[in-house]
Amino acid sequence: MPSPRKTESLVPAAPRSTELAIAEPTLYLPKVEPGRLFGILLRRGWLVILGMALAVGAMAYYVKKAPKIYVSTGSVEVSSHAPRVLNIDGLSPEDSKDLEQLRTIERNMASSALLMRVAKSHDLFTAKDFAPPGTSEQGVVALLASRTRVELDRGTRVVVISVEDTDPERAKSIVESLVSEYDLWIKDRREDLARRAVEGLAKEEEKLRQSMDAANARLQEFRETHPVPGLEGREGSGPVTDQLGALNTQLTQAKSERLRLEAEYESFKKFDPEDPDSLGGIATTARSEEVLSLSRSLQAKELEFAKIKERYLFKHPVFKEADREVTSLKEDLIGAVRSAGKALERSYHVALENEAKLQGEVEGARTVAIGVEGVRSNFDALKREADAARELHATVDLRLRETALTSAVAASAITWAEPPFVPEKATKPAKKILFPLAAFVGMMGGFTLLVGSELRDGRVRDSASAARATGAPLLASLPPLEAGREGDMVLLSDPASPTAEAFRRLRAILLPPQAKPDARTILFASAVPGEGRSLCAMNYAASLAMQGQRTLLLDGDMRRPGLSREHVKAEFGGLGDYLSGKSDPAKACFPTALPNLYLMSSGPMRDDAAELLSGTRFPALLEDAYRWFDAVVIDSPPVLAVSDALAISRYADRVCLVVRQNASERKNLRKAAEMIRATGGNLMGFVWNELPVRSKGHSAPEPVVPFSHPALAGPAAEAKTGEGSASPESSSPVIS
Known part of the structure; x- marks a missing residue:
């Protein structure tokens, strides 16, 4: 037997950490567990089935009561070039060359104005099977719009038209009416525009006719008032104009001659015999031919004289002869220049006088011509005004006749591509879609109820949930x-x-490790009553006794009948009497039918159990028990019901929480585990009890520990005790 513990161990020890190591830190975190999900489906799967059944039943009722909808579909092709008779903005047919115009035609075919015409043509406002009685015209049109679909087929020039209706014949007829009424609607619009255009053009034509007549009258009156010859001829054809033109021509020629003579005369005046370059300004004329000939001879002679200067002196006869020839040529040139200059001067004065005379005659002729030209310009202005009025009237009159023809011309841009047919089968309600959809919605609703009921039900139904709630591992199931x-x-x-x-x-799991052989106290606790705490304590103590360990089963529940209270007479006392100092613990300790297993009674029920367990006598009792027993197993009250288990857990080496399936709630387990750890208890794990929870009327029997009478005697039994005892009677422990 191990030696008794020291007295200082009566003081509550510091909180101990859990000895079972957790291999995975996330072991107790919430996770998806296929087994748990399968269990939820087994328990509450009827909600999913019920939801699907209700949804499918409701859908079947709806399909039976809902009206059958038929869809008729046709398509029209939009031509790229519609017949175009007139070129008037707003009166020409629709142009459909680009996507915007195609979209415009698509939008017009679904417009409210066209749907109103279709509704009137089919008497939809009074049809009781189309709209409920009392529906307004706007409501009927809106209902028809919701049942009509006009869509341009992407990448083509085809517009697809589909109509839904309860009457298949009427659905086909409405599709045809949409096309025919569209053509009539476009035609009516053209006729209305043409009518308004004709009215406006007729008024304008009358005004232009009056203006044209007035312009012609003014022109004719001007002719009669101004009988000028050649008045209506082309410009410049009159005698006055011809004479003025001839004089202007002569004046121009005279002015040119005068300018030529003046330039030539100025050249002769500037002539320098010593400067041969001055001859460049003299024009080649009959007068200047002699001067130029003498100038060329002089230049040649001067070149020859220059060569003679290089060979002979100035007194040499050859030098003198050449000098005389050069001097003579210069004198002849000067004389010729003077004679030509005088002749040019006389010619210049004659030309100047001739120009002056012609200028006077031109001024006189211009005075006469101005009057004639004024008459002609007035006549031309009146004629242009009359011609413009005539042309404008002719244009408007032509447009008026063309516009009058627009109402008789059909210029539709759409033709049938696929005519509609009478539908044979109803498309709505779509049973192939509605029933699977209803089943899916019902299934999702059932799953929602399942999840909601499962979340509201906080009971622990599997060991994994208990592990997450307590934060402790599973020890046994x-x-x-x-x-x-x-x-x-x-x-x-x-x-x-x-x-x-x-x-x-x-x-095997709760056996103390070799490093801590003194960890011999096991406390079995539970969050609430009825979890099987006493059953676990009794059978665990029996397992230790059957292994050969001398075991004390301590009934620590002094609040309600437990393992021993109904089977022990009051005179034997119990744990409560010992803690209050009224009894010897040996009177409450009994050997059981199982060797090595002893039971210590809790005694009569007491209200001060928490105060007694928190005192110093309980740890002293445990220290004294360690002298005679190898293990002490304690059965305590529920943790959340009273505080007795918390007072005991601080003195127990190990605490084992008992969790019963469908009896405990997650919040209670979490709270109980936290309270045990807070008081310093060493929570090793939990035992998962799968015993079914019974109703109050069919409660399960309480655990019973068979024992022997009488109780153990104090000093007498202590004298007989020996470590080599062979039977419980000869080796009964004594607690003093």
Whole structure:
């Protein structure tokens, strides 16, 4: 037997960390578990089936009551070049060369004005099977618009028209009417525009006719008032104009001659015999021919004299002869220039006088011609005015006749590509779409109810949920027991059952490690009553006893009947009497039918259990028990019901939480685990109890621990105790 613990261990130890290591940090985080989802479907799958059934049933009722809708479809082709008779803006047929114009035709075929014409042509305003009685014209047109679809086929010049109606014959007729009424509508628009244009053109034509007549009258009156010869001829054909033109021509010639003579005379005046370049300004005429000949002879002689200067002196006869010839030629040139200049001067004065005379005659002729030209310009202005009035009247009169013809010309740009047919089958309601859609909507609604009910139901239904709620691992799972055996010690009654094997597995897990051999106190707790806490404590203690460990099963529930209270007489006392100092604990400790297993009763019910368990006598009791027992298993009240379990958990080496399927709620488990850790309890994990929850009227029997009478004696039993005892009677422990 291990030696007794020291007295300082009576002081509550510091909180201990959980000894079972968690291999994966995210083990207890929420996750998708196929098993749990399958369990949810098994429990609440009827909601999904019910939702689908209701949705499909409602859809079947709707399909049965809903009117059948037939769709008639046709298409028209838009021509790129419509017949074009007139070239008047607003009166010419629709141009459909670009996409914008095609879209315009598409929009016009679905316009409210055209739909109004179609509705009137089919008496839709009074048709009871088309619209409810009392529907306004705007409502009928809106209903027809919702049932009509006009769409330009992309990449083509084809407009597809489809109409939905309860009457297949009327659906086909409405498609045909949309095309025919569109042609009539366009024609009416052209006729209206043509009528207004004719009225305006007729008024304008009358005004232009009056203006034309007035212009012709003024022109004729001018002719009679001014009988000028050649008045209506072309410009310049009159005698006065011809004479003035001839004089202007003569004056121009005289002025040119005078300017020529003046230039030549100025050249002769500037002539320098010593400067041969001055001859360049003299024109080649009969007068200047002699001067130019003498100038060329002089230049040649001067060249020859220059050569003689180089060979002979100035006194040489050859030099003198050449000098005389040069001097003679210069004198002859000067004389010739003077004679020619005088002749030119006389000719210049004659030309100047001739120019002056012609200028006077031109001025006189111009005076006469101005009067004649004024008459001609007035006549030309009146004639142009009359011609313009005549041409404008002719243009307007032609346009008036053309516009009058527009109402008789059909210039539609659309032709049938695919005429509509009478539909044979109804397209709405679409059963192939509505029933799967209803089933899907019902399924989603059922899933919504399933998820909502599952979220509202906080009960723990699987061990994974319990692990996430408590933050502790699963230690063992207890399979369901047969009815009526929920309170048995299964290790004795059915040692080969899965439940007995589960307790053996729990025993192996909770055995103290070699590093801490003194961790011998196991506390079984639960969040709420009825989770199987006492059953687990009893069977776990039995598993330790069957392994050969001397085990004390301590009933710590002093609030309600538990493992021993109904089977122990009041005179034997119990845990409550010992903690209050009224009894010896040896009177409440009994050997059981299982060797090495002893039961300590909780005693009568007490209201001050929490205060007693929080005192110093309870840890002293545990220290004294460690001298005689290898393990102490404690059954405590529920954690959330009273605080007794929290007072005990700080002194237990290990705490094991018992969770029952469908009995505990996640929030309660989470709260219980947090409270145990907060008080310093070492929460090792939890036991998953799969025993079904029974109703209050069919509650399961409470666990019962078989024991022997009488209770153990104090000093007498202590004297008989020896470590080599072979039976419980000869080796019974004594708690003093």
